[in-house]
Amino acid sequence: MESMIHQAERRKRSRGILVIAIFIVLIIAAFVVSMNTGFIRLSPLEVIRTLFGQGTAQQHLILFEFRLPRIVISILIGAGLAVSGCVMQGLSRNALADPGILGVNAGAGLMVMLYVSFFSSTVSGSVFLLPVLALIGAGATAVLIYVLSYKKGEGLIPTRMLLVGIGVAAGISAAMIVLTLRLNPEEYQFVASWLAGRIWGTSWKFVVALLPWLILFLPFVFYKAKVMNVLNMGDQTATGLGTAIERERLLLLAAAVGLAGACVAVSGGIGFVGLIGPHLGRRLVGPKHQILLPVSALAGALLVLVADTLGRWILQPTDIPTGVVVAVIGAPYFLYLLAKTKV
Amino acid sequence: MKPSALPKDPQTVPKVKVRSRPLAASLILIGGIILLALGMALAVAVGAKDIALPDVWKAVFHFNPELTEHQIIRELRMPRVIGAAVVGAAFAVAGAIMQGMTRNPLADTGLLGLNAGASFALALCFAFAPGLSFLGLMLYSFIGAGAGVGIVYGIGSRSKGGLTPIRLVLAGAAVSALFTALSEGVALYFKIGQDLAFWYAGGVAGTQWVQIQIILPVVVIALLGSIALSRSITLLSLGDDIATGLGQRTGLVRLLGVLIVLVLAGTAVSVVGSVGFVGLIIPHLTRKLVGVDYRWIIPCSAVLGSLLIVFADLAARMINPPQETPIGALVALIGVPFFLYLAVKERRSL
Numbered sequence: 190m191e192s193m194i195h196q197a198e199r200r201k202r203s204r205g206i207l208v209i210a211i212f213i214v215l216i217i218a219a220f221v222v223s224m225n226t227g228f229i230r231l232s233p234l235e236v237i238r239t240l241f242g243q244g245t246a247q248q249h250l251i252l253f254e255f256r257l258p259r260i261v262i263s264i265l266i267g268a269g270l271a272v273s274g275c276v277m278q279g280l281s282r283n284a285l286a287d288p289g290i291l292g293v294n295a296g297a298g299l300m301v302m303l304y305v306s307f308f309s310s311t312v313s314g315s316v317f318l319l320p321v322l323a324l325i326g327a328g329a330t331a332v333l334i335y336v337l338s339y340k341k342g343e344g345l346i347p348t349r350m351l352l353v354g355i356g357v358a359a360g361i362s363a364a365m366i367v368l369t370l371r372l373n374p375e376e377y378q379f380v381a382s383w384l385a386g387r388i389w390g391t392s393w394k395f396v397v398a399l400l401p402w403l404i405l406f407l408p409f410v411f412y413k414a415k416v417m418n419v420l421n422m423g424d425q426t427a428t429g430l431g432t433a434i435e436r437e438r439l440l441l442l443a444a445a446v447g448l449a450g451a452c453v454a455v456s457g458g459i460g461f462v463g464l465i466g467p468h469l470g471r472r473l474v475g476p477k478h479q480i481l482l483p484v485s486a487l488a489g490a491l492l493v494l495v496a497d498t499l500g501r502w503i504l505q506p507t508d509i510p511t512g513v514v515v516a517v518i519g520a521p522y523f524l525y526l527l528a529k530t531k532v
Numbered sequence: 533m534k535p536s537a538l539p540k541d542p543q544t545v546p547k548v549k550v551r552s553r554p555l556a557a558s559l560i561l562i563g564g565i566i567l568l569a570l571g572m573a574l575a576v577a578v579g580a581k582d583i584a585l586p587d588v589w590k591a592v593f594h595f596n597p598e599l600t601e602h603q604i605i606r607e608l609r610m611p612r613v614i615g616a617a618v619v620g621a622a623f624a625v626a627g628a629i630m631q632g633m634t635r636n637p638l639a640d641t642g643l644l645g646l647n648a649g650a651s652f653a654l655a656l657c658f659a660f661a662p663g664l665s666f667l668g669l670m671l672y673s674f675i676g677a678g679a680g681v682g683i684v685y686g687i688g689s690r691s692k693g694g695l696t697p698i699r700l701v702l703a704g705a706a707v708s709a710l711f712t713a714l715s716e717g718v719a720l721y722f723k724i725g726q727d728l729a730f731w732y733a734g735g736v737a738g739t740q741w742v743q744i745q746i747i748l749p750v751v752v753i754a755l756l757g758s759i760a761l762s763r764s765i766t767l768l769s770l771g772d773d774i775a776t777g778l779g780q781r782t783g784l785v786r787l788l789g790v791l792i793v794l795v796l797a798g799t800a801v802s803v804v805g806s807v808g809f810v811g812l813i814i815p816h817l818t819r820k821l822v823g824v825d826y827r828w829i830i831p832c833s834a835v836l837g838s839l840l841i842v843f844a845d846l847a848a849r850m851i852n853p854p855q856e857t858p859i860g861a862l863v864a865l866i867g868v869p870f871f872l873y874l875a876v877k878e879r880r881s882l
Binding site: 285290337338348349351352353355356357359360362363364366367385460461504507509510512513514516517519520521523524527528529530 | 690691707713862865
């Protein structure tokens, strides 16, 4: 009997490792294709040769200064947003939670917009301030949503949270439009493309600005995977097992909001990644967070990378904002989930 | 709908008495129309070039084509202000009918995907039939609105929990996100972003007499139709059982109601673009003021909706002249707190 459980456990684990391996292979494949896609085409061979330092100066410039940072950012924000969504879904026990749908992304975007419009659109030296500001914006929005969807005696009401989130996101987007027109007509363009989800931080310094936050939050969330499993069993069981529910929940929520804020600071308002990544993950490897979190991260990274590549490829030489491509994939999926789940 | 409007005992159904305040409603109608007239006169007078009210009067009733001021009023400001009034009434009444028929306190053409559907249809028209007449645009706009609301209700009714207000709002948000993304893709592909930007944000700035000549009769007929239907909508708002018990043909009423909503929303979007929340705020406000009888709610909503958009358009021009603030964003700034208030307050079935 015991050995059977062990066997099942081991099979699950090897299945998880297999899924992770497949995702990594797919990401590498998408990476090569993405390197290849754009205004100037490079053959896979040229890409590989340039990567190993054998290309011409022009190829070197295109790959290392334009495409590579953008690809790295796509992968990073995909992973960050997916993990953020996974935590939010787990904590609220609400299958439809996502930092975009809940309005956290919009809060971060508002701060980014204010920063960019006050300190000129060149954003030279202080890119590193951006994630911090976005974090503040995301945090403030999260607090607002939490307060509005909290009810004494009943705690956080998941359905109300979604409703409040949609409202807050709509309000912040409207505020962004009104504010930018007031500030500077040129900034309108920035806000419009931010709202559409265009990845705008496409150089290495944005990667460097984003990375510390991911290095801080991602391992923390992975480390708390067991706690999330326990929290998923319900408050009473979790307390019975000796978990300090409120404290753990607050910490995890802060990490999720931080991840979303930092990611959105360098990308545009990309929604649905936090929805699709974890759902795909859950379907493939089940609800155990130790394996679900990394799989979600990889699924999110793959999704954003593919969406970004498609956006560059479909209408060459025009760029379709990544968020638009993600929404075309993500919105029907959201509707499908909505039809399936009891809200 | 407030649950208090429901008769407590089913036996008393035949003599349905709904809470209504005809006096308040008449006051709102009369006062609202006077205020609307004043507001429209003011909106015509104020702008990049201020024009004195007596001149406005002269331009309207003793038009002299030699004067630039008269030209501005006749060709730019008047169609715009009339357009604003018509669109406001259309959005508000569409919202009122939807809220009454579906007993959904969060029904609004923007929230339930009608506006996004209509905008997407317009994007397709600009891409594939650039020379289409305004009448044609309007027709496709209806179809788009119908597609939007069809998907939203389709998803809602196919799902396990049934048609709850929150499910509809969530489906509406997702459908809107999808249609907006698709419109953006179309705009980029056909390089018509410039033409469409105006519709995304919402604005009555470009309204022309040709459009007014078409939308005014359409909206007036739809409004008359909705007033004719208002008694039945009141009964539907009390619940299907009661309405059927009183001999209502609920299916027919619903069909007519949906048609009117599509016409109103489609027309409004084809003029002003996607402006949400009007159909949410105004009917709620009206219901608070005049009670739950839709014979009063519908005309009062029309007047108050016109007022809201006329003044919102005025504000849109005043905030940052000569720039125009998108009217959709302005209305959303008022609408969102109201939406949040409803979302937090409503306990029933949300």
